[in-house]
Amino acid sequence: MSGFGRVNTMVDGITQSYFGTSTSGVMSHGSTNNQSGVLIDPNFIVGVDVARGENSGASGVNALAGSANFRTIGVDDVVFADNPFGVRTKFSVGSNGIGRSGMIAVGAKGAAFTDTGSLGVMAAISGSSIYSNFNNGDGVSSEDFGYDEFMKQNPKSQLFKVDIKPNEYHSIELSARTYQNKFSRRDIDSNDFYLKYHYAPFSELVDLNMTASHSKGNQKYDSDSLFTFFNTNAENRSDALDINNTSRFSLWQTDVAFTYGGKLMRNQYDKHVESQIEDPQTAHEAIENNTFAPSGDQRIASLYTGLQLNRDIYQLDLNLNYANNKLTGFKPACDLRVECFPQGSANIDLKEHGFNPSVMLSAQVTPWLQPFASYSKSMRAPNIQEVFFSNSGGASMNPFLKGERSETWQAGFNLSGNDLLFKQDTLRFKAVVYTSKIKNYIFSESYMVCRNGRKCSLGENLQNDWSDASEEFSDNMYIYVNSLTPVRTHGVELEANYDAGRGFARASFSKQHTDQPTSIASSYFGAGDINELPDMYFTLDSGLRFFDEALTVGSIIKYTGKARRLSPDFEMSEENGMLMKQEMPNIPTVIDLYSTYQINRNVLLKFSVQNVMDKSYSDALNKLNMLPIQGDEATAANTARGRTYLFGGEVRF
Template structure:
């Protein structure tokens, strides 16, 4: 049975089954809440989801509180259903993967609601080339939680987001201050062996008492530093020096970060927040800086038709390369700048008897520019070093939520226009391209992206839902202006990717399942996505007639253009996702499980030795995380264990491009064993919380799935099963001090 038919069947089942179930509940005088009001003011804690909330929200949505058990940010994201990360030890940034999609536009990665546009380019030792990736350079010490939405195109977070969005929230004033306090301090620290290094963060905050008009003033400042070493031992006792090679000496990093926030509540209706985040690091022969600033305004008078929100932001990332960092390039640097503004208003009202309505309308503008500076030994336009250009995205979006009785219908629509502009150098006389001479390319595209989610609270504990969405993402600067063979490598006809996704699933929220005070939560769903005009790259020769072709015997030697283009046949992704949790106070268990399949092609640009711009992003056939533990001594001591299961995973074939099909085959990685982590937390006093963890406690020798060092042909040696493996048994001690 096809997935759309499954969705229709489940929807019909909901309509048929709910009537007797609901009637039975009415006999017991159960009452269903027809409307849930969310407070979207500038209170940091109210404006973010929680793990419990994700189980009551229809659709593919997950939330995690971070910094709980000394897990890395990569591990925390990988513990969420349908969510993964691209690990690149050369980047020092986090790259979120949703359902096998990652990169600029395929996943809208945000920090405090601000879309991130940093594009890292790390020099690699081999061939003087570089590894590149879209990611977010940030300090996990400052993070409080992360929310992930998969497949939906709703609201501003769905603008130019093909597979979904991830929003990481940094700590705020109320995370630092204890209840009833007006000043406070929060400190986090950890130290680990086996190259994990040490990290520390201190943040202080204060706020005034509430003024007579309902206003108040508060502020916070935090500073954080980390030192991480690249040298470690894997489970087999080998040193990373053996398999990372010369790059190993450039992988020790000492990032420093600052975080500032100022809250100005002018009165009970007007709230203003100013925030800044700075990040600096020297890593892989480059100096990295990343700065984000935003202004958030909320106006919420005692009027159900008005709740105005404004978010204006500016971001800048810079990479300065050390002398001789890259062969043939000197005085090199790259810069990305992004300015954005998002304005929306939410109205809540009653349309008819028992029909409650929430209506949102808004718009978002983004202007992102990528520039580069370098001195090249051999002057030529034929290089793919940091493509330069700009992208403007403008969008209007609306959302309508209808609640009646036990039913909820959520309808969303966004209109997005994208403009990508940049310089195309002239093609040589023997090369046929369009336009032939030097020109400024301007790719102008627009898309309408609707979505709908229907749910029914058929019993107090069961909520089935179905959803359908259409999403899109425009070509980015790195794809359009990739130029390893100059202007003839560029594609002025590249079109946006368009995805159509259907989902069907249910939420379960049950208290008193086995014991009077216990709770059980579960979200399970199936999905299918069909992506048209999927963007990938192919390899072309230059035939004697001047056209690009794949005829090796009728082409000029030494010419090999990697061109981004749209696939002619759709790409399909489908899978299943489950998240569940049981908590009885003294004992708990949480499980996430994902299984997926995709037929997306591999980009040829993943294999080039210089400035590769795409990664293999196929998720393992399945992956799961089981977290079990117990609480002792009035829940002051927690003892737990994490079991991480990973199915079959792939990497790029070490044999490179297959000339007959002009593709890069994928080959299986060695089986990844079950990895077990132990952890404990002890609330020693009201002010001191201590943590201890043993990661990879059984000292298994394995390679992480989607580790770029095992995908790149620079590192994955022909005939070798794997190259880079993960850390062996590692001990970590840390904690928090708050007063």
């Protein structure tokens, strides 16, 4: 389940707001592809933190189903603790279209300001060359199922960080990150900046954090890439300010941690479009009745608190946040033959607010068993891309769209043990079951014009055998609406990690189900998910270590269950007019082999063979699975890379 706000995606704690629109030539959905994303170089990532269903702190603001935070390389990742200067490099080269990639980071850190102060700086650059063609397990080229020369990429990124610590109480971090790429006939530029301040005096009552950020992204399109449009670009800007403090104290033999704070966010989306059509009125209508880069302004203000209580074997977490959302934008006038409110052009102003509580209780029943249970409510406001979707201009916009609200229950337990089979071995196991109910779930439906200009859904027309359809005016409007029936999801997740030093095994299993409706705009305009999350995943990562654990040799076995996609033939249900889902071909078990060799603290080498059995299969969540030609049995199916070799390493000194 994705989309702005359904999962809060962050980089270094900063919410991302990039919204990409591919060119018309990338016909992955019969038209352009529009989706949210994160512009981050993988070479800069050092870790990912994932939380499901939580609404605690700033990460829970306007987040329906949880959050994912990508952490990037910092000064201490480049400079060894006993060195004043440091250099860290990464490199990789792969076969079968993987291409090559490299990064170099330099840094310095030393004492400054006071006896307990320090100053650290770091600069990193990274670049990759990723080819647009590869062969699948049957030896078929990707060019035969939709990839083209414009999918070749050469992204370049820069990252700068400064760590200032005047003394043991204060610390400041400054960061600047840039990204440039040429992909699918558009130039992509992104710039992200943040300032973080931390104040922690000798007082348990004060642990103050402040984060201010600014992000700006731009996509400039080639003159012949968007049908009749030229001199076209889309821009997004995001500003945020988060301030919070944590007070710790003891009360009635209970350890208390009380966090309170607030967050302000503003996301703006603008575009510039010119048309080659000579007639001014026709050119204006072509721009107005187009889904390219919806424009608008979204502002979110939130207050949040978190209370953690620890007593004896019990821990209780109580969280509450309040969010106030405001969304504004321009709605053009509707055709007089279609009922619309407001009928004429208008500046739309949507407002919504709500409280979101959560509670989690856990108990360390024994040194090896910790059961837990939680309940949470969360919400997300409708975003600009949903409210101002404009395949039919103002007629397809919905100024009455409501935000989604979710209730989630979770229960599970953690197990841990040591010295089970061998001396100093460890076992960690976690099991979770969950269920969620989402009210006002947002999806898009196809609407027609009925008698007297009334809008009626395709499902209504099918039920009435088109008897009420207008004979004077015809239009097909894709409108984002709220589901009248709550969407329910439930599932189970299992994780196990066993490590005996010379050998290890990590296993994860998940099974989930959802009854969310399909969204018509995801098909023709690629404005959402076109694949369902497979009903089951199982991954086993196991291996052995040699030479005092310097050499690791392992394998990853991946099993993927049944998966469904939107019909590539755009088949509609004859009962309700909803876009139908289609079972994807069975995905075989895929095996990867890998090895790492830590020669010393300065040099790490890596080698892997992906899809070692050279299986031909389709990635369950690849958006090209719904390419229109996928409905043609005579055409090669969109499939993943066949056997691929990858060599890389890191050098640090």
